[in-house]
Amino acid sequence: MAPEVAPKIAFEAVSRDFAAPDGSRFTALDRFSLAVADGEFVTVVGPSGCGKSTAMAIAAGLTPPSGGRVLVDGRAVRGPGPDRGVIFQQYALFPWLTVRRNVEFGLEIAGRPRAERRAVADHFIDLVGLTPFAEALPKTLSGGMKQRCAIARAYAVNPAILLMDEPFGALDALTRVGLQDQLLDTWSRERRTVMFITHDVEEAVYLASRVVVMAARPGRLHSVIAVDLPYPRTEEMRLSSHFAALRNRVWRAVYHPDRPEEAPTC
Template sequence: MPTISFTGVSRDFALKTGEFHALDRVSLDIHDGEFITVVGPSGCGKSTLMNIAAGLLDATGGTVTVDGEPVHGPSPERGVIFQQYALFPWMTVRKNVEFGLRIAGVGRRERAKTAGRIIDLVGLGDFADALPKTLSGGMKQRCAIARAYAVDPKVLLMDEPFGALDALTRVQMQDSLLETWSRDRRTVMFITHDVDEAVYLANRVVVMAARPGRIHRVIPVDLPYPRTEEMRLSGEFAELRREVWNAVYHQPASSERTTP
């Protein structure tokens, strides 16, 4: 059974000019431990699809299941990480990471133990008592990832989490995320607009087409882990990048549909 299964998922939005068909019968299975990246042109519905999986939006048609159970609203089993860090500025790194555990009723000693382990896992052990305003952008995003990890979610849903970072920090965060993922192999659905990032991280790259949003291609990435700087410069990587780039930017003309 797939960990995440989209079956015929559609989503419409009401506009002043009519009804915008954002997603059109999207079907996709993401299996246990897979790292899936989703890429596509602007307006293809990448974030909408993830928000439906997160339970933040309802599908107009079709179903989404996690471990066979229909998604009806948010759940701790689905950790969600956005481009904005959304940290509590008055809380230290430790307190931010403990927050979800405290809401879940976990005792103080167990909270501290779990938070300490996860903070070390993302490389913030020396900054556990620092406030977010003293952290770099990459460190803030590591804190956000640690907070999602702390509640032990079944899957991670990540919506362009590195989009606001500079190029060097972005590469470092990609490596850090893969190092963390390689230790526990959680199921990851990662939204990005960056083709290089999509190829570097993924087991499979899902390429979406826009207006209406739908699956255009699913491209396997047959590169071994761990991924390395040398791999980024390899001919195999360049060929996969070219294949994904062409799938994203050389699609048939869209068939946007609105209902007056």
């Protein structure tokens, strides 16, 4: 029998409490457990207040848990680290730096030589389709281009894990669909482990191998739904009846979590 492979990320009964304005305590995340495999693309959906962003912040080392722990490669997360890249809905680019200099920034902080920084940055700028804009300032870019720059910057420091908190949430629908395909193309070539938070059920199904559905008050795991669609994902898949059935299953889990699950129709 082959030895069991340890997960890349493991949430072990993770809880997080916060203080309310009136001095009371409330539970944002309640005994959340999840294992994510190395190289897996997992999406997380659920209603507002279900603890999605709290779980990601704990995995990133930005927020400590009140109970339980998160393990990365079997080691407990104690704080931020270069093994985890974080991408938020806000692009967080330095407005006075060009696209290339933004992508190089983490490498510069790490003390990498200038020629190496340039080569690595140019590789990822090309990977996200921004080579013609390498010398452009963020103010001249569209929202989608800014987010692609943020993704290239996260990849450039070579994290094993990408934690993405609604990175496409502020974009128009057409740009969003294009960036979903761009992200999957980049992921297929680099195969980093991705945990991607979204409010968009269709986006969750299109991107992931598994969709994690969370329930609110307090935030907890509701279900994990496997997406049995092969990669690369295509427009034909998005328009298929099987995709619609998967989307509907996730939709019911998010918006009607107390209803018994219906039998699959395909």
